[in-house]
Amino acid sequence: MLGKRLERREKIYFYLFFILLILGLLSCNYYYHPLSGYAQDNLPWLSYEQALTKSRVEDIPTLLYFYADNCGWCRKMEQETFTSKEIQELLGKDFALARINGNSNSMVVVDGKKITERQLSSVVYQVRGYPTIWFLAGDNQKIANLPGYIPSQEFLPILLYIRDGFYKEYTFLEYTKLQNK
Numbered sequence: 001m002l003g004k005r006l007e008r009r010e011k012i013y014f015y016l017f018f019i020l021l022i023l024g025l026l027s028c029n030y031y032y033h034p035l036s037g038y039a040q041d042n043l044p045w046l047s048y049e050q051a052l053t054k055s056r057v058e059d060i061p062t063l064l065y066f067y068a069d070n071c072g073w074c075r076k077m078e079q080e081t082f083t084s085k086e087i088q089e090l091l092g093k094d095f096a097l098a099r100i101n102g103n104s105n106s107m108v109v110v111d112g113k114k115i116t117e118r119q120l121s122s123v124v125y126q127v128r129g130y131p132t133i134w135f136l137a138g139d140n141q142k143i144a145n146l147p148g149y150i151p152s153q154e155f156l157p158i159l160l161y162i163r164d165g166f167y168k169e170y171t172f173l174e175y176t177k178l179q180n181k
Contacts, residue, residue, distance in 0.1 A: 041078055041082035041083050041088065042083075042088060042092075043082060043088060043091055043092055043097055044092055044097060045065075045097050045098065045099045046096065046097060046098050047098065047108070048064070048098045048100060048108045048110075048117075048120065049108060049109055050096075050098070051064070051096040051097060051098035052096070052098075052136075052140050054096035055096040055136060055137075055138050055140060056138060056139065056140060058096070058138070059138035060094055060095060060096055060138055060163075061094075061095055061096070061135055061136060061137060061138065061143065061162050061163060062095065062096045062097075062098065062134075062135070062136040062137075062140065063091065063095045063096070063097050063098075063133060063134075063135060064098050064100060064125070064133065064134040064135075064136065065097070065098070065099045065100065065131065065133055066100050066102050066121050066125065066127045066130060066131060066132040066133070066134070067099065067100070067101060067102065067130050067131050068101065068102050068103050068130040069101065069103055070103075071130040071131065073130065073131055073148065073149040074130050074131045076149055077131050077149050077150065080151065080152065081149075081150060081151060081152045081155050084152035084155075084156075086152070086156055087152050087155060087156060087159070090156070090159050090160070090163070091159065094159075094163045095159070095163070100117050100120060100121055101117050101118075102117065102118060102121035102122065102127055102130055103118060104116065104117040104118060105117070105118060108120050110124060125145070127145075127147075128147070129147055129148070131147075131148065131149060132145055132146065132147045132148070133145065133146040133147075133150075134146075135162045135167075143162060143167055144162075144167065146158065157175075157176065157179070158172070161175050
C-alpha cells in the first residue's frame, strides 16, 4: 500500500516537472522571438522583395536588418534603438525596411532564384554576426554594412547620412565634422 502511494506521488511529481519544463521552454521561445511583441517597434517591416521594390519605386534607401532569434544584442537593438520615436519616424518615412532572420529557412527570391534567408544573410550579404544592418541605395546597390548593436543616439546621424545621400561625397567621419561646424 505504502509502495503504491510513493509510486503514485513520484508519477505526480514527474508530470508536474514535465509540465513546468514545457511552460519554461515556451516562455523562453516567447522571450527570444523578435516578432513576439517583446519589443514593439511599430516599424513597417516588409519582406526582402517588397523592400527592394519599394526602394526602387520611391527612390529611397533600403535598410536590411539581419538578426537571429537567440541574439541578445538583437533584442537590445529592438528594445532600445528601434523603439526610439525619432528613429521610428525617420525609418518609417524615409527608408524601405526588411527584417531578415539569419537562421531561417524561409525562402526569398534573389535575381530570379529562390534561396533561404540564411543563405541571403551568409552568402549574399556575408553577415558574420548579429545584429547587422545593410544599407542599399534606391537602385538596390550596396552602400555599407553596420555590424553590431548601435544605440539610438549613434544610429540617428548614420540614418541621416544615408538618407540625405552624403555617403556619395563624404566619409562618415567627414560628414560628422561638417555637422559639428
